[in-house]
Amino acid sequence: MxxxxxxxxxxxxxxxxxxxxxxxxxxxxxxxxxxxxxxxxxxxxxxxxxxxxxxxxxxxxxxxxxxxxxxxxxxxxxxxxxxxxxxxxxxxxxxxxxxxxxxxxxxxxxxxxxxxxxxxxxxxxxxxxxxxxxxxxxxxxxxxxxxxxxxxxxxxxxxxxxxxxxxxxxxLRPFEYWLARDFWGIDDPRLAFLVHAVVGGTPAYRRFVDNESPRSVDDFDDWVLRTVLNPGRPLLREARYLLGEDLDVRDSALYHSVLAAVAIGNSTRGRIANYVGRKVTDIGHHLTVLEDSGLLHRRQDVFRSGRPTYHVAEPLVRFYQVVMRAQWGPVESGRGKSVWASSRAQFASQIVGPHFEQVCRDFALWAPPELYGELPGEIGAGVVSDHSRRTQIEIDVVVLAAGPPGRRRKILSLGEAKWGEVMGRRHVERLERARRLLARDYDTSETILACYSGVGFEPDLDPAVLTIGLDDLYAVAR
Missing domain, CATH: 3.40.50.300 (P-loop containing nucleotide triphosphate hydrolases)
Known part of the structure; x- marks a missing residue:
């Protein structure tokens, strides 16, 4: 059929x-x-x-x-x-x-x-x-x-x-980021990514804005004002309604506070509880409901078991929590332009940056197996403790091979993702340091170092380093 x-x-x-x-x-x-x-x-x-x-x-x-x-x-x-x-x-x-x-x-x-x-x-x-x-x-x-x-x-x-x-x-899940680009009819990968960082892959949102896509990157800010921050468009209030559509949510105030805490970077249970002014034990049910509703995603540190972090799974909800919620009065009264101007820095750091990291992990999941040497068994993020320097190295994209229990697991790739930075030698040095530290517990003999960037790479990078730009991200399933 x-x-x-x-x-x-x-x-x-x-x-x-x-x-x-x-x-x-x-x-x-x-x-x-x-x-x-x-x-x-x-x-x-x-x-x-x-x-x-x-x-x-x-x-x-x-x-x-x-x-x-x-x-x-x-x-x-x-x-x-x-x-x-x-x-x-x-x-x-x-x-x-x-x-x-x-x-x-x-x-x-x-x-x-x-x-x-x-x-x-x-x-x-x-x-x-x-x-x-x-x-x-x-x-x-x-x-x-x-x-x-x-x-x-x-x-x-x-x-x-x-x-x-x-x-x-x-x-049914939202469209993957590359499908969302085709659905919105956007050719420019940079523009497609920015739109996806706001509305994700939910197909009905295009109908909410009368099928209007931004014409160019230069038009993106005006498109946000014409659509998401426009009191005359249903997209303005959509994020506020999503919670109420789950039948297990009665009093939505604490749920919105939990989402706000996570959206601005409080990713652990302790930090979330501290932000909302509750004990850790008091928010367990709320975190579970938000996970079950598809609004929160729990991610385990691939290097340290038992240390989950939480992340907002729906881009429009994250946009609402970061940009709109604290200034709802001005937004609803039609002063979206001022709100957007004052929120651009938060949009870049709290929305675009984390979203780029997640898209890079999605890319690793869908990339051809030969890119990393073999079919990945697990893809995630992790923190490497550098005790001698009393610091920690955050790895944005970790690609692990499948392996039987009891044997040292092979790390196929360690990657760093930066939306707004030209990536170069200093980023590779961090990854090299992490690879040496991980060699004590993992098989890193064939680990590929990878840099993912939204703006480009320094010209003198070691050719052995895998470089993934926006064009590469959007070519994954073509």
Whole structure:
């Protein structure tokens, strides 16, 4: 089943959904699809239902009675019921769904968390009917979908009723940085990176600004004012809404404070707790919810176990926390130009710099294996302690080989990433020092030193040093 023309990229996701929908067997099959709002999940599912003749039902925030009425109407329309369909409870509704002729297409229930929040027994009812259908050798393809990531993540976890019943678990993620460049139609890699540092790879954000991309690097500042800092554009308030869309978030004040702490560089639990004025034990749940919601990313130091750091995963949220949140009044009243002028330094240091480091790690993940000598087993960042000099060396891009436990692990590459610096001998010397220190515990015999820069490199660099510029970063998947 070919992918519809209007769907950009998403080949992997469409292939798995199409295979799930087309397979006809004599047993029930369950698929779980999740992904934050604005990623095009509903667009994909509606296209799948249209192509296959399946039933699509998109739930809304409503009482159980209203949700049942809406589902009954969708059920009746799909099956051409001669009279209005009525369900008194979800027990009746799900039994009717499993008893119906599935035809060619799957049954799709979108925004399932809206239903399970007001009807907590619903997952158990679905589980019971799956088991009954399996015993009766009755085939049905059911897709449960949702945007509340923490809720969807628990649907198949632990002792949840549906654990062990799924045949498909698909998570939609933002476009990779090079795909986002194509999606926005930007040729200049520098401009593409700056746009990605603000809006990331969320496809709906282009629609939020009427498909307007900046015309050039010189137009970037004006584009920010016309779009993200424009009170007349929905993108202005989007970051404030993202938290509220996760059903596990009630009081958002502390969550926003935690995000603000991380966005400005407080990456450890202790520093986050100190910034928000709470004990470390008081913020554990909040960090977990933000991780499950896809707004925070926890990264382990590859050289020191048990020392995780936290980073804002969604660029627009980081932009809001660094640039907009502290000056929300002036931004909302239309004084975005003054706010942007006063925030340019923070944008460069707290947004663009860290974002460049992450893009370089993403590049290492997708680069051809021969670039680093072999297929990487792990990519991350780490800190090397230099005890003799009483200092620490931060390594932005660490590429480790896969290796069996008990043997010295091979380091394929150590890299430093600088967005705004011409990289030269002093950067390489730091990496050389780190390589010598790491040789005590790791195999560094073939470690490649790498410099990643947004502005260029000194001409006399050792040719053995790997140099990766913006053109190289954006050529990774072409």
């Amino acid at each position: 070919g992918k519809p023309e209007g769907i950009f990229a998403r080949d992997f996701e469409w292939d798995h959904l199409a295979r799930f929908a087309e397979l006809t067997v004599d047993y029930p099959r369950l698929g779980v699809v999740s992904g934050r709002r604005r990623l095009g999940k509903t667009y994909l599912l509606e296209a799948l239902a249209e192509r296959t003749g399946g039933l699509y039902f998109g739930a809304t925030e409503a009482t159980e009675t209203e949700s049942l009425a809406l589902f009954a109407a969708a059920f009746g329309d799909h099956f051409g019921a001669p009279a209005a369909v009525r369900f008194d409870n979800w027990d009746q509704a799900i039994q009717a769904l499993f008893a119906a002729d599935p035809g060619r297409g799957p049954f799709i229930i979108d925004e399932f968390p809206y239903l399970s929040r007001v009807s907590p027994a619903l997952p158990s009812i679905v589980q019971r009917e799956i088991d009954r259908a399996a015993s009766a050798h009755r085939g049905i393809n059911l897709l449960l979908c949702g945007s509340a990531m923490s809720v969807m993540g628990r649907l198949l976890a632990g002792d949840a009723p549906l654990r062990g019943r799924a045949n498909l678990e698909l998570v």
